[in-house]
Amino acid sequence: MATTVKDPEVATTPPTVKEGFSFLTSRLRQIGIFVALLVIVTLFQVLTGGxxxxxxxxxxxIVQNSYILLLAIGMVMIIVAGHIDLSVGSVAAFVGAMSGIMIQDWNFPWWVAFLASxxxxxxxxxxxxxxVAYVGIPAFIVTLAGMLVFxxxxxxxxxxxxxxxxxxxxRQLGGGFLFPGLFPAETNILDWTTVGLGVIAVALLVFNQLRGRATRARLKLEDEPKAWFFTKLAFIVAIILGVTxxxxxxxxxxxxxxxxLxxxxxxxxxxxxxxxxxxxxxAVGGNLQAAQLSGINTKRIDFMLFVNMGVLAALAGLIFTGRLNSAGPxxxxxxxxxxxxxxxxxxxxxxxxVGTVIGxxxxxxxxxxxxxxxSLLGVGIDVQQFIKGMVLLLAVGFDVFNKRRASNALK
Amino acid sequence: MAENILRMRRITKTFPGVKALQDVHLDVARGEVHAICGENGAGKSTLMKVLSGVYPHGTYDGDIEFEGTVAEFKDIRDSERDGIVIIHQELALSPFLSVAENIFLGNEREKRGFINWNDTNMEAAKLLRRVGLDLNPVVRAGDIGVGKQQLVEIAKALSKNVKLLILDEPTAALNDEDSTHLLGLVKGLRAEGITCIIISHKLNEIREIADSVTILRDGRTIETLSLHDGSVTEERIIKGMVGRDMESRYPERTPVIGEEVLRVEDWTVHHPQEHARVIVDSANLTVRAGEVVGIAGLMGAGRTELAMSIFGRSYGSRITGTLYKNGTPITARTVGEAIRHGIAYATEDRKRYGLNLIDDIKRNVSGAALGKLAKRGWVDSGREAVVAGDYRRSMNIKAPAVTAITGKLSGGNQQKVVLSKWMFSDPDVLILDEPTRGIDVGAKYEIYTIINRLAAEGKAVIVISSELPELLGICDRIYTLAEGRITAEVPIGQATPELLMQYMTKEKD
Structure with a gap:
């Protein structure tokens, strides 16, 4: 053939400054949440004098928020599917109570009580x-009822x-530490178990990321720019090592x-x-009807999501109960x-x-x-609630604003 | 002739990628019933939306002159203030409010913010009598039949001091008795001096009540005919609706037709909620390998319903009949089963039912057959991207990358993503519902080429379309559907637009 068909990939022009900038802003929107966390950490680090x-x-x-983070994992999955779960606090309490009864009244070994919980x-x-899935009652109602029931x-x-x-x-699960006697703080500068874990985590992460990038290169798939990839990786490694x-x-x-966690x-x-x-x-959360018409068993997905949330809520209940050494009403x-x-x-x-576990x-x-x-600054609970409420509102408001701008840009 | 109440001049309305209206003219005389005819997609509804302010002034080009003054409506309320009321095909009554509340919705009989219920109900009763409806205005709108709801809509229009009433397919969902009553009412309104524009597919109705008819085709005005002297026949109107040049808008193809792949026997489907209503009435059809079979039918004939009920019973209730795949009976009670039996259905409404618009191309392409890319429940995302990349090239999907969000693509490219998705599920039968709706001419040609390619690969293809030339251009055989019944099976050699339109408008004996 005399003429060759233009390949759309080949046909792209080298990036201009403007394109590079728009790449950066679109990435910034993705990582905005991490930047926000960093800003808040820095802010309080300064305000609290270190x-x-x-x-x-x-x-x-970490320990204080572990059960909320655990619940957030299950919750974001449910939210991505287009539902909500208002009952997780009650379920966590219920499971914590049941574990207490199993151990105290029924004399179950702790691990049997764990599994049963x-x-x-x-x-x-x-x-x-x-x-939710098979009767078709909105999750808001079902879990509002569940919140009261449990x-x-x-x-x-x-x-x-x-x-x-x-x-x-x-109590180890909620309040325990990994091999606390191995490197006692009195005789060691650092807890070497922790250091080891951190180094292993970093090694696994770097290995995994590099392998993924290599695979994408082998398949000739488009990938994020090299500089961006390594900056990001270096940043994550720095954070893990810092926390370690x-x-x-x-x-x-x-x-x-x-x-x-x-x-x-x-x-x-x-x-x-x-x-x-x-x-x-x-797929279900993005377009329910399209998912159904693609042969996805959407009811089973919904059902499994709530089962998963129940198990995570149970785990959160066990952690919480163990940390406080108490199961209360x-x-x-x-x-x-x-x-x-x-x-x-x-x-x-x-x-x-839309939504991610990491997010x-x-x-x-x-x-x-x-x-x-x-709390460190001695701000009262009342003001704390006010500020947390505003943060939630503004965060979602920012998201909505961004989306509207994006969809206006389409018109 | 009497002076014109409405003059629309050089109306042009463009959607991304499509010119829906181009230099359309419409003159409506005061006090007449003016019909607008055209195939689905000819631009009738768009024109009425321009007129009623749904598409506000500034989003279209051209001028509207209403009652001698230039009209620049900003929204529906604006046009209603001037006396233009549109009654949409999809009725807009709130089912849980009373008839009286519906009539005065947005226009409440109130004093200082408090509703005067006696006044509301009395006035509503008066309006209902005017439309010939003997109905207690406090009953809920959802509890009365569709025919009566249509009349309530008209009563609502009358409450707004309507001068120009636009009825979009008013009798599409009505039975004969209700239709007759409604048409009688339109005549009565004409006698009161109210001008009516009526959009309808039912040509006998148009000839019965309309004074003149304007025919639209491909977003252009073709002609306006006066119906007074009775010389204009239904055939004459049909000719105006379909008569267009048919030169090489369709790629060449030599059909190689093999064995029967899918046979549908005695297929009867009822409405999903109103179980007594028959939507598809003992339909029979077959499609063979390498064959492109068309289904022609007007809006409301049950085309999509037929297709979706075959596709894993995703529409309807009380479905009876048998499906045969390669000669053996199969059951496909869920979409998953249908896909496993090698059936694919690409929806007419790709935004609502076809795509996850917030997700990217590759994930949409893999959506119906993710299992093919997975091992023990884990997706090989590398291979997924490769597969999607292959489709992007072979289907010529114009997007910067397979990670582009489908919501940002043009209609034609979105359709190619939908087709890729179903091709990846590797079906034997593809049902394509309005595969070129909302797509510009160039992209249409590409879609036809893809359809030909599928047939050449030995797939059985069923194409549902409102555009007769399209069916005539790409099919080997065409079934016509009217009121849920298959009224004819026409080999392509014998098919003409006029013949098909006759079968499509054939009413129940």
């Missing part, structure tokens, strides 16, 4: 998922008493719950981006709102179809740092 990033306080922030969480989720059940099974005195092993250093210098090293974050991020199930969640109050706020601050769309975790950390920082 108290925020004291090793023990960092450890504290997770199963109870799954059953609770299945119950709610049944109403709060009521918590109070009934506890007979409005508090259960305390959980076994040592049980702080934790290693803290009194007790790595909280066990951080390990659990880290594994779950990586696992769920992978599920959301690379599994058929996760991809179907985005009022436990987990307003957890659902913190988890929902975390997901939305983290960029999840109210209309569904929700970052959103949760923003709330956590705000809480902690303001």
């Amino acid at each position: 108290a925020l990033l004291q090793p023990d306080n960092v450890s504290n922030i 997770l199963i109870i969480g799954g059953l609770v989720g299945a119950w709610q998922g049944f109403w 709060r009521g059940l918590t109070q009934i099974v506890l007979e409005n008493q508090r259960i305390t005195g959980f076994p040592e092993e049980y 250093y702080l934790l290693a210098g803290s009194r007790s090293g790595t909280p066990i719950v951080l390990v659990v 880290g594994i779950l974050i990586v696992a769920y991020s992978t599920v959301m981006s690379n599994s058929v199930f996760g991809r179907h969640i985005y 009022g436990a987990g109050n307003l957890f659902e709102l913190d988890a929902i706020a975390a997901a939305f601050i983290g960029g999840a769309a109210v209309t569904g179809g 929700a975790i970052t959103g949760g950390l923003i709330m956590g740092v705000l809480n902690n920082g303001m």
Whole structure:
């Protein structure tokens, strides 16, 4: 053939300054949430005179917010699918109470109680998922009912008493640290277990990222610019090493719950981006009818999401109960709102179809740092609530504004 | 002739990628019933939306003169203030409000913010009597039939002091008795001096009540005919609607037709909510490998409903009949089953039912067959991008990358993404519902080429289209559908637009 068909990839012109700039702004929108977290951390670090990033306080922030972050993982998945779950606080309380009864009244070993609790969480989720997916009642209603039902059940099974005195092993999940006796703080500058974990995490991350980039190059797929890729990677590595250093210098090293949380974050991020199930969640949330007409069993997706949320709520209940060494009738109050706020601050769309696990975790950390920082400054609960409310409103408002601008640009 | 109440001059309305109206003229005389005819997509509804301010002044080119003054409507309220009221095909009554509340919705009988209910109900009753409806105005609008709802809409229009009433397909959803009543009412309104514009596919109705008819085709005014002396026949109107040049707008193709792939027997479908209403009435059809079969029918004939009910019962209730795939009966009760049986359906409304507009090309392409790219539940995203890239090249999807968001593509490119998605599911039968709707001419040609390619690969293709020339240009055989029944099966050699239109407008005996 004399003439060759122009390949659209080849036909692109080299990037101009303007294009480079627009690339940067579009990326900035994606990473805006991380920038926001950084700004808030810096702000409070200055305001508190360095108290925020004291090793023990960092450890504290992680443990204090672990159950909210855990709930935020499940919540963002439900929000991406276009639903909401208002019951997670009550479910966490209910499962915590049940675990207490299993251990104290029924003398179950702690690990049997753990497993049974997770199963109870799954059953609770299945119950709610049944109403949402197969009966077709909006999740808002089902989980509003669930919030009352499981709060009521918590109070009934506890007979409005508090259960305390959980076994040592049980309490490890919420309040324990990884091998605290191995490198006692008295004789070691750093907790080498923590350092080791941090280095392993960094190695795995770098290896994984480089391999992904190599695969994309081999398949000749378009990829982000080299400079951007490495800057981003270096930045993430720096943050992980920074947190590692702080934790290693803290009194007790790595909280066990951080390990659990880290594994779950990586696992769920992978599920959301690379599994058929996760991809179907985005499809359902993005356009329900199109998903149905593509042969996706949307009801099963909805059902599974609530089962998953139930299990995560159970885990959050176990962590919370273990940390406080107490299962009370009022436990987990307003957890659902913190988890929902975390997901939305983290960029999840109210209309569904958009949201990431990492975003929700970052959103949760923003709330956590705000809480902690303001407490350190001695700001009252009243003002804290006001500020958190405004942050949520403005974060979502910013998102809506951005989207409107983007869709106007289309017209 | 009497003076014109309405003059529309050189109206041009462009949507991204499509010219919906081009230099359209419309003159309507005061006190007449003026019909507008044209195939689906000819621009009738767009023209009426321009007139009623749905598309505000400034979003179109051209001039509107109403009652002798230039009209520049900013929105519907603006045009209603001048006495132009449009009744849409999809009725706009709120089903949970009473008939009286609906009539005065947005125009409440109130005093200092409080509604005068006695006044509301009394006035509503008066208006209802004017449209010949003996109905208690406090019943909920959702509890009365479609025919009565249509009349309530007209009563609502009358409450606004209407001078020009626009009815968009008013009898499409009505039975004969309700239709007759409605047409009688339109005549009555004419006697009261109200001008009516009526959009209708039913040519016998038009000949019965209209004084003149304007024919639109491809977004242009073709002609305006006076219907007074009775010399204009239905055939004459049809000719105006369909008569257009048919030179090489369709790629050449030599059909190689093989064995029967899909047979639909005695297929009857009822309305999803009103279980007694028959939407598809014992339809029979077959399609063979390498064949392109057309389904022609006017709006409301049940084309999409037929297709979607075949596609995993995604439409309708109480479905009876049998599907045969390669000669053996199959069940396809869910979309998943239908896809596994090698059936694919590309929807007529790709934005609502076809694409995840907030996601990118590659994820939309893989959407119906993600399992093909996955091992034990994990998606190979690298291979996904490669597959999508292949389709982008072979289908000539114009986008910077497969990571481009589908919502930002033009209609033609979106359609190519939808087609890619279904081609990737590797079907034996493809049902394409209005595959070129809202697509410009160049992209249409590309879509036809793709259809030909699919047929050449031995796929059985069913094309549903409102555009007769399109069906005549690409099909081997055409079924006509009217009121849910297949009224004829026409081999391409015998098919003419006039013949098809006759079968498409054939009413129940």
